Amino acid sequence: MLQKKICMVGAFATGKTSLVAKFVYSIFSEKYQTTVGVKIDKKILEVQEQELNLILWDLYGEDEFQKLRTSYLRGSSGYLLVVDGTRKSTLQTAFDLQKRVEETVGKVPFILVLNKSDLEDEWELDLAMIEAVEEKGWTVIKTSAKTGLNVEEIFHTLASKILEG
Amino acid sequence: MDIPFPISDYLIKFMRENLSLAYLFVDKDGCLSNWGGKLTTYGIDNLQQGDDASQQIIFLEGLLPLDDVPLFLPCVKTTNGMCADIHLLPDREGDWILLLDATWDEMQIFKVQQEINSSRLMQRK
Numbered sequence: 001m002l003q004k005k006i007c008m009v010g011a012f013a014t015g016k017t018s019l020v021a022k023f024v025y026s027i028f029s030e031k032y033q034t035t036v037g038v039k040i041d042k043k044i045l046e047v048q049e050q051e052l053n054l055i056l057w058d059l060y061g062e063d064e065f066q067k068l069r070t071s072y073l074r075g076s077s078g079y080l081l082v083v084d085g086t087r088k089s090t091l092q093t094a095f096d097l098q099k100r101v102e103e104t105v106g107k108v109p110f111i112l113v114l115n116k117s118d119l120e121d122e123w124e125l126d127l128a129m130i131e132a133v134e135e136k137g138w139t140v141i142k143t144s145a146k147t148g149l150n151v152e153e154i155f156h157t158l159a160s161k162i163l164e165g
Numbered sequence: 166m167d168i169p170f171p172i173s174d175y176l177i178k179f180m181r182e183n184l185s186l187a188y189l190f191v192d193k194d195g196c197l198s199n200w201g202g203k204l205t206t207y208g209i210d211n212l213q214q215g216d217d218a219s220q221q222i223i224f225l226e227g228l229l230p231l232d233d234v235p236l237f238l239p240c241v242k243t244t245n246g247m248c249a250d251i252h253l254l255p256d257r258e259g260d261w262i263l264l265l266d267a268t269w270d271e272m273q274i275f276k277v278q279q280e281i282n283s284s285r286l287m288q289r290k
Binding site: 001003004005012013032033034036037038039040041042053055060061063065066069071072074075076077087 | 219220223224228237238239240241242243244267271274275278279281282283285289
């Protein structure tokens with residue numbers, strides 16, 4: 001079966017693990033649990049009338065003390081760049097990470113995921129910031145791991161982009 | 166550096182018994198050719214010699230063949246919940262994959278990191 005590896009990257013506590021848990025196991029927990037290293041999961045999708053085994057690498061969240069270990073990214077066909085809408089600083093982390101991921105794996109498809117849309121009244125990101133990102137030509141999708149909003153969509157959209165090459 | 170035999174022998178025994186040493190060898194065509202050690206600890210079983218390695222061991226997808234440079238992937242948690250330090254070593258005929266149990270390390274790092282991250286999130290509220 002066709003297999004593709006994708007990575008979840010972003011600052012700590014942006015909801016990377018929760019998005020994977022919702023997508024693969026249909027579960028959500030309010031309790032924050034930090035990821036150490038990387039967790040690997042898989043899910044078979046049907047994309048463009050073919051079965052695709054998506055191998056998900058959920059990387060630990062970056063902070064000023066723990067920089068991204070680029071060896072984890074090797075062989076990635078695409079990535080989800082996850083931002084917590086309630087913390088503006090996580091958008092800057094995503095910009096920094098995107099540069100480093102591209103330096104490591106080259107220009108592969110990615111999506112900027114604005115997570116925690118269930119808390120949109122607490123967001124520090126405003127429309128102008130989001131539009132500025134979209135003007136760069138990036139695909140931006142709002143999600144909520146809690147409600148499930150657009151969770152399937154981000155993985156399917158990324159998988160389609162990967163298959164389109 | 167030459168390591169005296171009693172030390173290298175001790176290290177191998179220690180890793181075999183305490184760190185669930187396991188290994189795989191994947192040839193240049195990406196097919197699994199050899200394996201051994203405590204692979205079942207990491208949820209790896211029913212291996213078929215000569216078949217595509219990454220179809221059998223999903224974390225290998227995209228990683229091989231190596232570019233003649235070793236690769237280290239610390240604290241990799243596979244679907245059965247075990248955490249392994251994975252070392253990938255290039256060789257003439259293919260690549261070696263060495264797995265060592267990192268569960269204890271993961272637990273220690275988790276305790277510290279969880280505390281740090283939770284307190285940073287609390288400070289924001």
